[in-house]
Amino acid sequence: MEAALAGLRRPFVPGDQTTFLSDLTVGELVLLEEIGYRPVDIVSGVGTASWNPQFTTAATEGNMWGRAIATAIDHARSGILEELRSRQADGVVAMRFELERERANLLTCTMLGTAVRSPHRQPADGQPFATTLTARDFHLLVRAGYEPTGIVIGVSVVGFAARSVSQSLGLARDNVELGDQTTALYAAREKAMEMMEHEAGELGADGVVEVQLQERPVNALLTHAVEFIAVGTAVRRAAPGHQALGPEFQLTLDDPPDVTFRDG
Amino acid sequence: MTGPSSGDADRASGAAGSVRSEQVPGDIAFHPDGRERKTWTSDLSVAEAAAVRRVGMIPKGFVMGTAVMQLAALGGQAFGQWGGLAGPQLGVGGGFSESYPCAHSYSLGGSVGFGGNVGPNQEHYGFSIEDTVLAASLTEGYRLALERLHDEAIQLGAHGVVGVALFFENLVGSTGTATFFARGTAVVHGGTAPLPSPFLTNASGQHFERLIALGYVPSAMAVGVGSVYVQPNCQARGDFTVPGVNRQIPAAISVARSRARAALAAMAHRMGEGVVHTEWTDRRVSRYAESWDQLAVAVGTAVRRYSAEALPVNPRPVLPLRP
Numbered sequence: 001m002e003a004a005l006a007g008l009r010r011p012f013v014p015g016d017q018t019t020f021l022s023d024l025t026v027g028e029l030v031l032l033e034e035i036g037y038r039p040v041d042i043v044s045g046v047g048t049a050s051w052n053p054q055f056t057t058a059a060t061e062g063n064m065w066g067r068a069i070a071t072a073i074d075h076a077r078s079g080i081l082e083e084l085r086s087r088q089a090d091g092v093v094a095m096r097f098e099l100e101r102e103r104a105n106l107l108t109c110t111m112l113g114t115a116v117r118s119p120h121r122q123p124a125d126g127q128p129f130a131t132t133l134t135a136r137d138f139h140l141l142v143r144a145g146y147e148p149t150g151i152v153i154g155v156s157v158v159g160f161a162a163r164s165v166s167q168s169l170g171l172a173r174d175n176v177e178l179g180d181q182t183t184a185l186y187a188a189r190e191k192a193m194e195m196m197e198h199e200a201g202e203l204g205a206d207g208v209v210e211v212q213l214q215e216r217p218v219n220a221l222l223t224h225a226v227e228f229i230a231v232g233t234a235v236r237r238a239a240p241g242h243q244a245l246g247p248e249f250q251l252t253l254d255d256p257p258d259v260t261f262r263d264g
Numbered sequence: 265m266t267g268p269s270s271g272d273a274d275r276a277s278g279a280a281g282s283v284r285s286e287q288v289p290g291d292i293a294f295h296p297d298g299r300e301r302k303t304w305t306s307d308l309s310v311a312e313a314a315a316v317r318r319v320g321m322i323p324k325g326f327v328m329g330t331a332v333m334q335l336a337a338l339g340g341q342a343f344g345q346w347g348g349l350a351g352p353q354l355g356v357g358g359g360f361s362e363s364y365p366c367a368h369s370y371s372l373g374g375s376v377g378f379g380g381n382v383g384p385n386q387e388h389y390g391f392s393i394e395d396t397v398l399a400a401s402l403t404e405g406y407r408l409a410l411e412r413l414h415d416e417a418i419q420l421g422a423h424g425v426v427g428v429a430l431f432f433e434n435l436v437g438s439t440g441t442a443t444f445f446a447r448g449t450a451v452v453h454g455g456t457a458p459l460p461s462p463f464l465t466n467a468s469g470q471h472f473e474r475l476i477a478l479g480y481v482p483s484a485m486a487v488g489v490g491s492v493y494v495q496p497n498c499q500a501r502g503d504f505t506v507p508g509v510n511r512q513i514p515a516a517i518s519v520a521r522s523r524a525r526a527a528l529a530a531m532a533h534r535m536g537e538g539v540v541h542t543e544w545t546d547r548r549v550s551r552y553a554e555s556w557d558q559l560a561v562a563v564g565t566a567v568r569r570y571s572a573e574a575l576p577v578n579p580r581p582v583l584p585l586r587p
Contacts, residue, residue, distance in 0.1 A: 009460065030478055096544070
């Protein structure tokens with residue numbers, strides 16, 4: 001600590017030093033430095049799109065709706081990749097990824113994270129990567145012998161038939177599956193995952209990790225559809241191949257948390 | 265940002281002309297906590313205090329800086345109603361500004377629809393303009409709070425303050441005011457002479473310990489603020505009759521973020537080699553009718569490298585077995 005305080009005692013003369021910016025905690029900074037990555041700058045990307053619900057219902061694919069969501073996310077992704085290139089960074093980690101729905105059908109996608117660089121990384125395509133992984137998961141991924149290739153998305157909107165009033169009243173007494181709606185959800189999932197796998201393939205990935213799903217049924221006047229969004233990080237094996245981490249099992253001696261004074 | 269010496273420079277580096285010095289509360293004769301302290305106080309958790317002690321420092325006292333500010337903002341309410349008329353003149357004052365005409369075909373100045381021949385449809389017209397006045401106002405509030413916290417730390421003979429929480433909220437006063445807070449725990453290193461200027465960090469006790477082990481020492485807090493006033497056009501308001509890609513909202517967020525990032529970088533460059541622990545906030549502040557100020561605020565810790573020899577950490581993967 002004496003050495004650290006002595007460092008503060010020396011007058012600091014701002015010069016040509018390259019000042020890095022990061023929203024990493026110190027713990028995250030340590031984890032990244034351990035695997036040879038250093039922070040460069042805070043980078044961000046934003047995309048917004050809106051759509052007309054087109055009175056989506058049975059046999060009507062919400063193509064325009066799905067495309068609008070994909071476009072908003074894609075614009076944010078392109079924006080952050082552009083900022084990474086402009087800073088000669090290798091990638092972005094510990095990224096905040098937010099989808100904000102506003103009035104009507106207005107969707108804003110924002111991304112913000114810390115651009116990092118490593119003197120050891122030599123990607124085949126020379127392209128920077130974006131990832132939804134936390135710094136901890138990125139650390140584990142690299143130590144396990146993998147590298148991220150990019151964020152991949154899948155979006156699909158599928159309409160389903162509305163129940164008539166008589167159907168609704170009739171079915172209310174029965175315990176039956178609503179086949180149309182189940183089928184629509186399956187179809188939306190299939191299409192979204194197909195799109196995601198296609199994107200991963202184009203990036204030369206071996207697989208996709210940490211896929212986050214968001215499904216949302218929309219039942220409104222003349223609009224009956226299910227919206228399905230999948231976002232994940234495409235990864236590929238690095239040259240040395242998989243490295244076993246050999247985790248150590250740990251049995252904590254703590255008591256379970258006290259629930260007596262839980263809120264509410 | 266933190267010390268009396270840097271205050272004038274920071275004020276000068278804010279948006280030019282937006283905060284008049286004779287109105288700045290910093291000029292008020294201000295006496296920070298002058299009471300006699302009978303025992304040390306701290307807002308550190310037990311684990312944080314233990315981490316601080318592991319690097320040889322002990323808590324000296326809880327310190328705080330605060331300032332209640334009247335926030336100035338560009339344009340006032342006039343923009344919301346009449347801003348569309350100023351469309352072609354936007355950007356005259358410098359800084360970012362863009363106009364966003366109505367996305368409907370009938371207001372493009374053509375001959376289709378009512379109003380087509382008399383210029384842009386006022387209701388559908390939108391524009392965005394950088395609000396340097398509000399950004400400077402917020403920067404000044406943060407600066408005052410930090411400076412007063414720093415003064416209390418100096419009074420205590422502290423070497424630094426850890427776990428600084430820096431934020432603003434509307435507690436006192438009415439619309440358009442904000443109360444800025446900076447609070448944390450002053451710490452000292454026994455037997456070492458006081459520093460010319462105590463360090464400030466928003467890192468917790470444990471993160472402070474890790475930072476020292478990594479070969480970095482915190483020097484000061486750095487703040488960056490960006491603001492863009494948004495009067496949305498029909499598309500940015502979510503009008504379902506004009507769906508598609510929207511440029512106004514992404515541009516406003518991107519510019520606000522970019523200004524906050526640049527201000528953070530400029531301040532950090534004067535104080536260290538990097539910034540960690542940046543707490544980033546994107547926020548919308550409602551203005552007249554449907555308009556808003558798109559804010560971006562970045563608060564972090566400027567750090568200096570004092571040693572190139574970082575202690576190896578080599579974290580061991582563990583898998584807890586839950587009972």
